Amino acid sequence: MKHLLNLLAAIALLVWGTHLVRTGVLRVLGSKLRQVLAASMGNRLTAALSGLGVTALVQSSTATALITASFVGRGLITLPAALAVMLGADIGTSVMAVVFSFDLSWLSPLFIFVGVTLFILRQGTQVGDVGRVLIGLGLMLLALQLVSQATHVLTANPAVQLMLESLTSDRMLEILVGATLAVLSYSSLAVVLLTATLAINVVGIDVALGLVLGANLGSGLLAVLTTAKANRATRQVPLGNLLFKLMGVAIAPALIPFWLRWVPPWVPDPAAQTVLFHLCFNLMVGLVFIGLTGTVAHWVEKLLPLQKAGSALERPNHLDPSALATPSLAISCAAREALHQADVVETMLRGVMTVIRTNDLQLSQDLRKMDDTVDDLYSAIKYYLTKISREQLNEKEGRRWTDIISFTINMEQIGDTVERVLLDIEDKKIRKGREFSEAGMTEISAMHARLLDNLRLGMSVFLDGDVRDAQRLLEEKVRFREMEREYASSHLERLTERAAPSMESSSLHIDLISDLKRINSHICSIAYPILDSAGALAPSRLRESRLQSLETPHGRH
Structure with a gap:
């Protein structure tokens, strides 16, 4: 029981570290990130690249989705350009998953020490917010190390080993579980990193890949749920991004057998395979669908048509609930x-x-x-x-x-x-x-x-x-x-x-x-x-x- 609680605490610490990084970066660079996104809408390629860069910093494609959706809601950018940003954003969060998969545990105490020092000495300033980011990064690295230790102890138990041996892969169930975890934790990045750790000796690589697909689907669903009370123009971006993910998840299971056949000889580590699969999945979705942003935008406008605007004095027009994040x-x-x-x-x-x-x-x-x-x-x-x-x-x-x-x-x-x-x-x-x-x-x-x-x-x-x-x-x-x-x-x-x-x-x-x-x-x-x-x-x-x-x-x- 104690080891299970240690695992749950480590997972919670991973989610909290991700939250600290996201809020810290938005405090320090929030306005600049919005300017970068708004200035890069000239074509789909630059829009996707800006989404990749912003999400790599924020470490949350959901946060990028909310910023981009608010731009569309205020008529500042078009829906196809916003969907291109989201394709880049998904690649950005997968790139960060690859970075965190390396053994960077030696940086954890350094980041936490420097971060806490800056946060305490310069609280309420940008320097203090940089400290918050460093604390978050240090906690994420520490949490990944604790997850690895806790799972190693748990899997050494004979009863747990017997239970794991009885598990068989059920792709739909794996996708459902991964999506649920992503929604509950408010972070697909945290779920992917957790899955990579569990893939080593807990769930196996086949199950881990299904969980990764679910985590990607869950991040798209999370943005839709977060903007559920916003105006229709704002809700169109998350809906379009969810359609991309649904199409990607529909295609990817057929490609998993090929992945399991060709990748392990080159990348034997299950954790590395998991994060690489996450990256390759989002690269595939981005490359395949970057030319279809206009088509998907048309589908979204059919599914969620804009209502005719009433009098400008009838209700607040700019108080976007999704922007509260x-x-x-x-x-x-x-x-x-x-x-x-x-x-x-x-x-x-x-x-x-x-x-x-x-x-x-x-x-x-x-x-x-x-x-x-x-x-x-x-x-x-x-x-x-x-x-x-x-x-x-x-x-x-x-x-x-x-x-x-x-x-x-x-x-x-x-x-x-x-x-x-x-x-x-x-x-x-x-x-x-x-x-x-x-x-x-x-x-x-x-x-x-x-x-x-x-x-x-x-x-x-x-x-x-x-x-x-x-x-x-x-x-x-x-x-x-x-x-x-x-x-x-x-x-x-x-x-x-x-x-x-x-x-x-x-x-x-x-x-x-x-x-x-x-x-x-x-x-x-x-x-x-x-x-x-x-x-x-x-x-x-x-x-x-x-x-x-x-x-x-x-x-x-």
Whole structure:
């Protein structure tokens, strides 16, 4: 029993080491890997090579599938190019299996020692993430050594030897078991390496080859399951890759007898035979099907047709659940959805002046309903961000996570303020048939135009993080406050002149310019995280915030 537990613990350690390597590489090179994939889609060959290289680093074809699927889901690359990437990705993970099959156990203590040292001393930095990768590599090598030792002890038991001798090869069962193990362990690489070790004196080479085929099929099935809740465009890539694997697994069993006849004389070691078979299987699938990516893409589009897109305001468009497995990619998805929320806010804000000029009650009601969309987007983005593992984010991505939350909160509050402004316009102007004076209308139009300019600048600051633009945006807070005071004073002067339009619309006019200033304050708040990260915040920020809160009338938050 003890030896069996040792074997299970070694297998778990192998899976965990693979996970550490994958998450570490994605932290260090996540954005660069996405750029490499996106830039290599010119033809099928370069796409396949990029998939091979990225997967060799990440050590997970499933992670590559999720990144590539998200590109297709956002319309950045075509489906045939993405399928070519996946053919290369499968070759990449098989190449790494061959590398790990060599006796590299002497590197395990070195990797673990250096990795732990870097991770502890530089935690939260890229150097610390490199340490995480080294720890993962060291644990994988250590786990393979422990698996070998545990299986050697187990197979020395006479009862185990008798049981193994009674086993006969059942290809379908082997494929099913291999696929199940790959799905459960979230890593076909770990299953192939385990199978290679077991092939030496436990299951035999014939059974091991069937398990390898199942592990390949399981990795394709895993990507399909992981993207099951994503949009259809995203789900097409894993489905196409699974079709390639199904066709490959259908062909490969007929070739196994030839493999067993011709390869053992040249490669007598069963473990080496197992990983070479894994490599040759994926090379065969890649070479045979690289010319059929367009055809398979056509099949996928028939099996999983894209639905006609509805209104852009009906639901979140960029919050891809499959991207959550790659936190850096998920952060980008959340940022895109935050900009979508800002677009809805801008539409509401633009419509305010149209309502004021035309007294269009229906338009006002339609614009107020859009605040529900803004609120729904805020909730969706916030919930999506909470599902991102903060531990897997580096320092820069962690700040971006906070920036997105702050940005969406400000957009949500702007939406609430615009809704309240529209209600005031309906109650105090449209239904009572009142109009602003010509001078008052000019002032409101000027403030509104400047507010829209600041909103666009704020969206640019959020997107690019430019410090100079952030400083410009913060300066607008002071200018806008001065403008509000100037227009409030000029309105009071018109009241002393007893101008009828000014007297009738006085309450709405004062409230409106005050609300526009409040909206501008929310927009300018976008600059604070950017300037804080750059160390460019003025020391008077706290004092200004306090003064602003004292100036804000009670009950209007």
